[in-house]
Amino acid sequence: MIAEQTLTEQYLRVRAHSEAICRGLETEDYVVQPIADVSPPKWHLGHTTWFWETFVLQPNAPGYRIFHEDFSYVFNSYYETVGKRVLRTDRGNLSRPTVTGVYTYRAYVDEHMSRFLDTDDLSPDLYAIIQLGLNHEQQHQELLITDIKYSLGHNPLLPSIEMPINYPPPSKAAEKKHIGTSALPAQNGRGATGESKGITISEGIYAIGHPHTNQAIDSFYFDNEISRHKVYLNETTLASSLTTNAEYLAFIEAGGYQNFRHWLSDGWAWVKANHIQAPLYWHNIDGEWWNYTFEGLVPIALDEPVCHVSQYEADAYARWRGQRLPTEFEWEAAADQLNWGTRWEWTNSAYLPYPGFITAEGAVGEYNGKFMSGQIVLRGASVATPEGHSRPTYRNFFQPDKRWQFTGIRLAK
């Protein structure tokens, strides 16, 4: 967030980006939900709007009338507090409200939000809710991108589409400023042999977590990343660059997906049950590997960082290399020296509460804490992460088998 903007400007800019992501879609693309994890774009656009209506306008804007009483039912997600909800697996079965209806809903709420933000003297609590809403919408922007990719990438026509992501064309990678904190492109940091050089952190005590002294407009944090606390780390070396497609291909060609020894027990069961043989979106056509991207099916770009791997695959690759994944603490301790921001980086840390974590009261309290079981922390950000929505203390999290996000691998030893 850039402090010079008014809150209304911030709000409208975030809202506009959600719609910009969808600009290349056909109406039909807004509707489908090929797997439970992947929500229809229409749903994301409605759900983020419902957030503003439910948590800001309804309780705070005098005389606000909700747009449509059934929308709360349709666009609620997992907030058990706020009424019944459409089963996550049913979202793709709903043709109504229409896309036009959802955009009308957005316009209606945006108009009321603009008026509200312009005139209201916000309490700190309400200000915090609005910042949460902006970050919530940014999270759904990343999901919009990954969900659209999944739907189109599983369509037999494999269509290409315009998508405003910060994806560096291979040849320009070295010149492009990445979207994280560091100025180096993703694929430098390698010596003459092509081996990634290491970044070493020394043994000792590190402070981990967001130093949330005064949450101001330009320093949003989630409740799961505060309670800055001390962690004792051993000396560790992290790879200075992400694992490339070429490196990962060597694992495939060495029979990595056929040898149980490299895999966690759950990972091996996942490989066998789902017949996994390569990262998501890789297609072997007549012996050549192709990759589905927003430009359509293209040959694998060997020097780009591998993408769309599960934590099981990341872990197996690391074992095969005789290394391991970093913990989230090692990653954060080294973050300033890392060139991050193009892939969410799998750690080997379970997503658990920091010392002193407290679940907030009310529906907002359902945001993070209740997911602290069975998930793995990812650090960094990806090409799909909206500008301004990344920081070294950010804790993303998914189950270890998920790979439709822009996930990658950084080795540690």
Next chain:
Amino acid sequence: MIAEQTLTEQYLRVRAHSEAICRGLETEDYVVQPIADVSPPKWHLGHTTWFWETFVLQPNAPGYRIFHEDFSYVFNSYYETVGKRVLRTDRGNLSRPTVTGVYTYRAYVDEHMSRFLDTDDLSPDLYAIIQLGLNHEQQHQELLITDIKYSLGHNPLLPSIEMPINYPPPSKAAEKKHIGTSALPAQNGRGATGESKGITISEGIYAIGHPHTNQAIDSFYFDNEISRHKVYLNETTLASSLTTNAEYLAFIEAGGYQNFRHWLSDGWAWVKANHIQAPLYWHNIDGEWWNYTFEGLVPIALDEPVCHVSQYEADAYARWRGQRLPTEFEWEAAADQLNWGTRWEWTNSAYLPYPGFITAEGAVGEYNGKFMSGQIVLRGASVATPEGHSRPTYRNFFQPDKRWQFTGIRLAK
């Protein structure tokens, strides 16, 4: 089919009706597939078009170029002979081809078909394929209606929609000519007490099946209804009218869904596993029964024939009344005296081959014969059946738990 029409006119008229059914749809409504049985309207429109392209134009129209090579993959249904196909459960995950793309496909094929039908001197085999294609498209017209109803009827907004079906408004039922062979409306045939009068067939030998001497334009039949053969029937009395909502409601209120004694073993397992408590589309709101129709949610019309019941429910209702469902042979023997055409009538006959049934060669041979296991015959026609697509020898078939078709109950004893 009316013989005065040219074949081209017939073709275009059938094709136009498929599109007329969809006239009230939003683009989004064309996409969804809430359950495996219910295909997206877009798919029906594409699949019926694919039939003409694959079985008529490609093999017979010189120089014909297929519209798009991937469409065969997308719009094939269960024809194992003709290449790989999209899994039935995946149809609702496909946003592309778009609705516009499908209509363009239809226009392209229709133009080539018109030209082909106008000029070609059709061989008897080709003529037969074209008649099959017309009847195939008519079958999908009925599915379009039932599938659209299912999707909208399971949307939380319960939208109403214009739908060109021959649905008699309750008050006009007695005046309206039904769409079957008989001139009597559905709900007459009752005595002063409201009890359905019976139609009795005497014991003896009956000829069953279509007398397919010369298949001409006005006498299409499917391969499953020919081989006219003799069947010996005992004396039987069939109800002269269909079971009404009022009569079925009495079964519900008598605890019919709670008492295993009325049910077949498989039916009782189905009731319990799916928590069935009433026909599909019935909603009990604050103690009152409502019914979802294309006009939206309306109160149950007590004197209309009950609709959207499974064969399990039809059978349980009949047992509760101390009666039974007719066999398909009894039904056909009595057909001329019955007032049929508003509901597909569940029989107690398994869908099995008639004596001498032969599976045709090639893909067309997959049309009927391979489904002769695990399904039940329904006779008659429904308000959703296209004009001209019903006859007393027609054998419709579904699994006994299906109820999204316009199915009803006629008792026998």
Next chain:
Amino acid sequence: MIAEQTLTEQYLRVRAHSEAICRGLETEDYVVQPIADVSPPKWHLGHTTWFWETFVLQPNAPGYRIFHEDFSYVFNSYYETVGKRVLRTDRGNLSRPTVTGVYTYRAYVDEHMSRFLDTDDLSPDLYAIIQLGLNHEQQHQELLITDIKYSLGHNPLLPSIEMPINYPPPSKAAEKKHIGTSALPAQNGRGATGESKGITISEGIYAIGHPHTNQAIDSFYFDNEISRHKVYLNETTLASSLTTNAEYLAFIEAGGYQNFRHWLSDGWAWVKANHIQAPLYWHNIDGEWWNYTFEGLVPIALDEPVCHVSQYEADAYARWRGQRLPTEFEWEAAADQLNWGTRWEWTNSAYLPYPGFITAEGAVGEYNGKFMSGQIVLRGASVATPEGHSRPTYRNFFQPDKRWQFTGIRLAK
């Protein structure tokens, strides 16, 4: 049943046969339930005993005290009328009551039954219940044999066991009197070419079903086989002998399991989902086919009738041969000329009520009628059928995918 025996003698003889079947078992063999269809022998022995206690002793024997109040819960099967029951899939999870406990239960009930049968002047209704109980126990005797075979045949040690079945050793087949009504062995009736000669029934009306004028001790029938009625049949030729292993092997070697054209749609789905490649108990070891029998693993006996095939397989084989399965009516009309009794013969008739079928009142009414959905009739009897428990009007029934019974194939055309 032989009329010269007293009812007590009959009872004791039937009861003793159930135990004779289990004589070769280890205690552990009584306990396991590898699939839901296959009940533990212990359960069969207890359930048949529970039948006598529940339907004869409790309501009729003054002062009878039930053996153990929990046994009703454990050994009830599908009688919804009589209290809650152990889920069918849980039977194999119960180590208690022990085998010794079950035999003690049997002895206790047998003692009371003997005393009751010796002294009581039975009413016709009670006499009918006792006949039902004897036939019920005989049905479970066949299930005991097939269930034991399944458990041992799916044990990695493939143990052999003594089993008192009427299984003709291949070389003796031609001399052995079969257990059905006809004196001819299973594998004669073939011409010099080895082709099965046909038995032809002429077109006309046939009376089908048991002529149940006076049910006496020697003429038991089930409620599903009475209501003798007229059926009109076309001329049909049935094979005079059953399909042999050699003939079926030709189907396998011709790629029968790989070609969807031979299969019903449900059958093909079953083949693919379960990776079916041969009849149950066939093992291909280094290119040779072996068969698990009660003697252990033995080479396929080429001239024996094929066994343990599903109706899907029987139907596919028949289509591949350009023939079909007979209907149950054709079978019954020809029964006197057939040499039947070694395999249950799949028909192409769904298991449906005969005209005039009435479900009996009370728990006994759950015996047959409620299963008249989704199942296929088998006619004849098998090597596992107890002596005296077969007749030409007997209607056995199973779902079309079941094959752990001694099922075989007779072609018709």
Next chain:
Amino acid sequence: MIAEQTLTEQYLRVRAHSEAICRGLETEDYVVQPIADVSPPKWHLGHTTWFWETFVLQPNAPGYRIFHEDFSYVFNSYYETVGKRVLRTDRGNLSRPTVTGVYTYRAYVDEHMSRFLDTDDLSPDLYAIIQLGLNHEQQHQELLITDIKYSLGHNPLLPSIEMPINYPPPSKAAEKKHIGTSALPAQNGRGATGESKGITISEGIYAIGHPHTNQAIDSFYFDNEISRHKVYLNETTLASSLTTNAEYLAFIEAGGYQNFRHWLSDGWAWVKANHIQAPLYWHNIDGEWWNYTFEGLVPIALDEPVCHVSQYEADAYARWRGQRLPTEFEWEAAADQLNWGTRWEWTNSAYLPYPGFITAEGAVGEYNGKFMSGQIVLRGASVATPEGHSRPTYRNFFQPDKRWQFTGIRLAK
């Protein structure tokens, strides 16, 4: 392990304890597997024997002949390295080998092991394998107890059985020395109000893990507990005693199982999908709570520590109390002050590798490392843990929904 014993004596004593656990079983009890997690006692007895045969005798004892070639197939567990294995879910379907056969197998291997241990001058590697084998068998001893409890506790007869566990009778709890390292009984450490007093560890660096300088006979450790390393902990207070049944009952009565707010998202889904309402083995009969134990069904003992709860339940209970579960590091840091040993204590730590963890080569390497995903660490020991098989650095682990082990709750704040 007591150092004065010879290795042979140690071996025989451990082996004898496995059989002592089974002394009260009926033959049938050895066979059943009611759920996948619960293996048949027969399988445990065979599998532990297979371990000695496969990893000690076969590779090291000259001239050793394996007992039966199929046993390797039957009794292998999850060692992917060593041949195919019986699916875990199929173990309960195997009636053979018989119980007698398994005991004969044990006697055969014990005789060869005794001879081998008496004469052989063991290499350090072999000595390590033998220690691993002893500890492996002890782990299965605990599983034998929990699996037997599960089978009998899910039998409708709810039988009681003699079981040699260190279960303190409620009245004697205060006098009995527990089986862990501390001399205090489980239920003291409470003030006059009955509230558990706390044990506080101060902020700072703690060394965690086993100090494995020289593994000697009396200091076995697993590979997952070494790599002693430093961890920085905040000040924390752990409850000095475990949560009691009375305390947990208050959670139930406060509607704890009906309020999603207390639960992790996965936990709430588990509660709803499995209709969980109380700890495993609790039965509410006419409003009173009963508990299945090896003595049969007894009233809940209010002052005993709650048992058989999942981590989801432990976590929800802690949240409801406004507290949390300890991490495994907090637990280990406080272990010397804790009175532990009657319940495995759920932590809030995911089971992950310690810094420097290395997976051993060969099949033994499959022991621990590959399970480091999706599981939660439990610390302490339980009444079912064999004597000598517990220490403060021991890391037990299960998925968070598992509760058939003797698991309990210790709060932290």
